[in-house]
Amino acid sequence: YSPFCCDPSVCRKYGNSLQDRLDTLAFSGNDANLPTTPSEPPATPVRAADPTNQGNDDSQQHVGTSDPRPYSAWRRLFNISCRQYGLSGDGVAIFYALIRCLSPALQLVINPAPPGVGPIQGWTAEVNRIFDELSRSCSGVSDSLAQLSAQQSFSAILQKADESVCDFSMRFSDAAAELASYKGELVADDVLRTTYLKALSAPWRKVALDLLQRCNTFDDPVQGLAQRERLERAVAGPESQSNRPSRPPTPVTGSKSVVAKWGINVVDGSSVDPKPSDNEKSEDDVVANVTTTSSSRRRHRQQKHKPCYNMQRTGFCRFGDRCKYSHDPAILA
Secondary structure, eight states: TTTTTTOOOHHHOOSSSSSHHHHHHTTTTOOOOOOOOOOOOOOOOOOOOOSSSSSTTOOSSSOOOOOSHHHHHHHHHHHHHHHHOOTTOOOOHHHHHHHHHOOOHHHHHHOOOOSSSSSSSHHHHHHHHHHHHHHTTTEEEEEEEEHHHHHHHHTTOOOOOOOOHHHHHHHHHHHHHHHEEEEEEEOOOOHHHHHHHHHHHHHHHHHHHHHTTTTOOOHHHHHHHHHHHHHHHHOOOOOTTTOOOOOOOOOSSSSSSOTTTTTTTEEEEHSSSSSOSSSSOOOOHHHHHHHHHHHHHHHHHHHHHHHHHHHHSSSTTTTTTGOSSSOOOOHOO
């Protein structure tokens, strides 16, 4: 009952589409049979003579690179069928008729998208896009080469650095479905698991290897990794790592105690920072040192003009020549 069933034996016995298979099974019971008129032969439409009988039959799918007909011949037959059934100028009808003529592999590659409710120009543009994709993908490429390309793309798939597990799993499933459509059979479960583990990044590969012993199918590790990723996001929060700065801001020095932004009492920078060398002294420090030296010299000269009171009263000074006051008799008098 799958709409994506491509088994040739099932399609020959029950029908190509899901609707055909459902109708066949519904009318095959004893209580509901197809109405038959054995006395009268079924009416058949009169058609023009056609040696190949392909120009008026639009039910044959265009399978892309494995189609024995070239794309130009198939396009001509499709246009003739559209004119015959009155579809010319109807973009919506041409779109769905074109989709019915594409194989599952081409539908995955081209990815037809109905424009939805809107003007007819959107449907016409989508039909033109599909024809352009068909002309590029089906020109001079064999089916074996396309299958080999799909196999190589599936084997070389890798998880990106900023890609989540859910997004990578969807991309991996699309690549596996494309390979299955080219091969005509599903990819083996062990091949899916091995390729998926190889394509994961190193941190997620370790988690997947831990989950692998409890998994029976390919979907089990995928679901386990998706749940683990959602749990980590819920615990960490969306803004836990994005808004936090990499290092605390540097506090402003010059006070006895500075309360930084992170709630830490920082001691004044004058007692913590090492003493700068002579080469690292600023211009203000040099000017301050020069000013201090000039003031001390001027104060020393002023003190030399004052008399030494010990020498003036007792005639003796225990400092001698090292006394900072004057021992000049003219000043002492």
